[in-house]
Amino acid sequence: MGFGVKPLTTDVIQKQQQVADAFYAQQLIPQKLNIDAAIIK
Numbered sequence: 001m002g003f004g005v006k007p008l009t010t011d012v013i014q015k016q017q018q019v020a021d022a023f024y025a026q027q028l029i030p031q032k033l034n035i036d037a038a039i040i041k
Helices: 010-025
Strands: none
Touching: none
């Protein structure tokens, strides 16, 4: 198992969005995030 830079797959993006949504639901962050919009393509 190595560490390094890997491409962001749609699965990774979806999981990151789920985490962001959970943080918002718990009021840990003040506004909803759109992870897909934050990715430089």
